[in-house]
Amino acid sequence: MFGYQNNVLRIDLTAQTAKQEPLNMEWAKKYIGGKGLGIRYLYEELKPNTDPLSPENKLIFMTAPLTGTVVPNSGKLAIISRSPATGTILDCSIGGHIAIEIKYAGYDAIILEGALKEPGYLYIEDDKIEFIPANDLWGKGSHETESFLLNKHGRDCKIMTIGPAGENLLPMACINSDYYRQAGRGGIGAVMGSKKLKAVVVKGSGGVKVADMEKALTRVHEILRQDTVTEDNLWAYTDGTATLVEACEAGGVLPSKNFQDATVNKSEGFNSDRMIEARKGKRGCGSCALGCGNFTKIDDAVVEGPEYETLALAGPNCGVHDLKAIVKFNQLCDDLGMDTMSAAGIISWAMEMTEKGLKDFGIRFGDVEGYLEMPEKIARKIGVGAELALGTKELSKRYGGEEFAMQVKGLEFPGYEPRGSWAMGLAYAVADRGACHMRAYPIASEVYEGTVDPYTGEGKAKLVYDGQVYNAVKFSGIICDFWALGLDTLAELLTIVTGETFTEADMEAIGERIIHLARAFNQREGFTGKDDTLPRRIFNETLKSGVAAGQRIPEEVFGKMLSEYYEIMGWQPDGTISPEKLEELAL
Amino acid sequence: MKVQVKLSGPLRRRFDGVATKMIELPEGAAVRDLLKQIGFPEVGYMIAVNGMRVYPAEPLKDGDKVVIFPPTTGG
Numbered sequence: 294m295f296g297y298q299n300n301v302l303r304i305d306l307t308a309q310t311a312k313q314e315p316l317n318m319e320w321a322k323k324y325i326g327g328k329g330l331g332i333r334y335l336y337e338e339l340k341p342n343t344d345p346l347s348p349e350n351k352l353i354f355m356t357a358p359l360t361g362t363v364v365p366n367s368g369k370l371a372i373i374s375r376s377p378a379t380g381t382i383l384d385c386s387i388g389g390h391i392a393i394e395i396k397y398a399g400y401d402a403i404i405l406e407g408a409l410k411e412p413g414y415l416y417i418e419d420d421k422i423e424f425i426p427a428n429d430l431w432g433k434g435s436h437e438t439e440s441f442l443l444n445k446h447g448r449d450c451k452i453m454t455i456g457p458a459g460e461n462l463l464p465m466a467c468i469n470s471d472y473y474r475q476a477g478r479g480g481i482g483a484v485m486g487s488k489k490l491k492a493v494v495v496k497g498s499g500g501v502k503v504a505d506m507e508k509a510l511t512r513v514h515e516i517l518r519q520d521t522v523t524e525d526n527l528w529a530y531t532d533g534t535a536t537l538v539e540a541c542e543a544g545g546v547l548p549s550k551n552f553q554d555a556t557v558n559k560s561e562g563f564n565s566d567r568m569i570e571a572r573k574g575k576r577g578c579g580s581c582a583l584g585c586g587n588f589t590k591i592d593d594a595v596v597e598g599p600e601y602e603t604l605a606l607a608g609p610n611c612g613v614h615d616l617k618a619i620v621k622f623n624q625l626c627d628d629l630g631m632d633t634m635s636a637a638g639i640i641s642w643a644m645e646m647t648e649k650g651l652k653d654f655g656i657r658f659g660d661v662e663g664y665l666e667m668p669e670k671i672a673r674k675i676g677v678g679a680e681l682a683l684g685t686k687e688l689s690k691r692y693g694g695e696e697f698a699m700q701v702k703g704l705e706f707p708g709y710e711p712r713g714s715w716a717m718g719l720a721y722a723v724a725d726r727g728a729c730h731m732r733a734y735p736i737a738s739e740v741y742e743g744t745v746d747p748y749t750g751e752g753k754a755k756l757v758y759d760g761q762v763y764n765a766v767k768f769s770g771i772i773c774d775f776w777a778l779g780l781d782t783l784a785e786l787l788t789i790v791t792g793e794t795f796t797e798a799d800m801e802a803i804g805e806r807i808i809h810l811a812r813a814f815n816q817r818e819g820f821t822g823k824d825d826t827l828p829r830r831i832f833n834e835t836l837k838s839g840v841a842a843g844q845r846i847p848e849e850v851f852g853k854m855l856s857e858y859y860e861i862m863g864w865q866p867d868g869t870i871s872p873e874k875l876e877e878l879a880l
Numbered sequence: 881m882k883v884q885v886k887l888s889g890p891l892r893r894r895f896d897g898v899a900t901k902m903i904e905l906p907e908g909a910a911v912r913d914l915l916k917q918i919g920f921p922e923v924g925y926m927i928a929v930n931g932m933r934v935y936p937a938e939p940l941k942d943g944d945k946v947v948i949f950p951p952t953t954g955g
Contacts, residue, residue: 524893527890528888528890530890532889536949536950537952539888539928540888540928540952543926543933543947543949544933557931565889734953737951737952741926742924742926743923743927744923744924775953777953839932840933
């Protein structure tokens with residue numbers, strides 16, 4: 294098939310050797326690339342119960358056939374491993390330009406195995422692979438590290454780094470690229486840290502062969518005008534995800550103080566209007582037609598972002614309503630290589646524990662000074678930070694407060710209140726990597742479009758299933774979340790690029806196959822339907838403010854939604870995949 | 881009566897780049913009347929009045945602050 298390089302770079306960090314091997318094209322047809330193909334490789338190669346932080350765990354950088362072509366919004370890289378935060382499958386997505394550079398260096402995927410004995414980084418220039426010591430970089434922030442490597446190897450290199458959080462193996466450590474882009478969730482940066490790998494530098498001089506170049510240029514030109522750069526997608530350019538702040542507040546789903554309530558009429562200081570006032574520039578990833586990135590600067594606080602999740606979770610969910618404080622928090626976390634979502638989630642839990650007198654972590658809601666000290670303390674395990682570095686699930690087991698530890702399977706909540714969007718609650722509970730808004734996004738129908746009643750369990754299993762199928766195949770294409778393309782368009786683009794015929798029905802079948810595959814991985818690691826649940830706050834406590842005031846998700850309604858979801862997936866009533874289904878999937 | 885209407889994100893272009901306008905409506909008008917007057921369909925957009933999400937049948941009153949949000953994905 295065209296679009297692929299038919300080449301995987303497999304690197305043994307322990308032996309410091311590298312070899313090239315053909316891509317498994319049988320799997321490529323079934324899983325395309327990105328998320329799906331990466332999980333298929335890991336499922337095959339990882340021994341069950343492998344410690345995520347051991348040299349035996351693998352770190353897979355996976356591109357897709359559309360990567361590096363003229364197809365818009367196709368510049369993201371999938372990174373796959375077993376999560377140190379949850380023990381589940383973990384696939385993250387990172388923007389910037391690194392995916393395209395890997396493809397231009399000649400690879401569909403890079404699979405990292407083993408671990409370096411001393412800190413180092415990888416330099417990949419087409420066929421040339423070098424293992425370079427990085428003792429001097431160990432302990433430094435991501436931004437300083439990337440600047441050093443760009444100066445050393447040239448500004449046409451693309452780079453992934455980890456910060457101190459990754460070096461210290463934190464379950465909320467991320468991988469950075471282009472300074473401000475992150476593979477954020479599930480501790481993917483800790484896997485890189487466990488391999489003593491500070492950075493990956495890539496320089497590629499090749500290109501990507503497309504099956505029908507004339508048609509690709511013609512159709513992409515039409516699609517860009519008719520389907521991409523349109524009012525339905527341009528919110529990403531005009532406002533970016535900050536546009537969600539005011540919408541979520543009005544919809545009753547902007548959390549307040551560790552999800553104790555919804556935020557109402559308090560977003561003026563950090564909403565999209567305020568972000569636009571403080572905006573200094575715009576940026577997009579390679580191949581992007583929408584350019585969602587916003588550089589925000591207020592005095593000495595500067596960052597690309599903050600995105601909605603950070604605005605919500607590090608904002609009102611920590612009792613903070615000031616954009617400068619949130620920008621500073623974001624900047625610190627990025628440099629330390631730490632996921633803002635989980636870091637803020639842990640801090641807001643610690644604030645509630647402190648205020649309730651259950652355990653004094655020395656931090657309270659709205660204490661901006663204390664909150665801005667926390668990223669450094671957590672990432673470098675200083676004082677109380679050493680405990681907070683454990684993550685909300687482990688902390689709540691140790692000190693109590695489990696009913697308001699806002700996490701699923703060990704991954705802290707995104708910034709959407711499930712009691713104001715019941716399908717979102719189901720989406721968090723059944724997402725393959727723990728509480729995640731990127732596996733299905735039913736809040737769009739329930740809250741933004743208003744086409745579905747948010748406060749009922751009726752029809753929600755199908756809504757979540759449809760969203761999961763759509764995102765699973767989209768993130769295997771790989772197309773950015775922010776282009777709301779139809780699966781018929783994705784199938785057409787894959788056909789033009791690869792030369793193989795794909796239909797919309799193929800896309801749906803591939804999406805569903807990937808959900809089964811991720812579930813099979815988690816099942817093999819011991820996860821069952823009992824893990825598909827939510828913190829008890831969501832079942833027991835009603836919201837007091839906003840349009841969703843009085844709402845909770847009754848546990849029996851949640852149970853019914855879950856059962857219906859298992860039924861749609863063809864899983865058994867306890868949430869397990871039958872041996873027959875596993876055989877059908879050739880797993 | 882007059883209501884203040886703010887268009888969010890790319891919808892601002894519909895007001896010639898101005899984010900906020902005062903719109904005059906007959907007494908007793910509802911959100912759906914406003915949408916019709918400024919050329920929006922009833923379905924597909926989130927509407928907030930005074931910071932709270934409403935549906936098209938919601939009655940409006942003088943001085944209300946209305947925001948119309950574009951459809952969005954992700955976060």
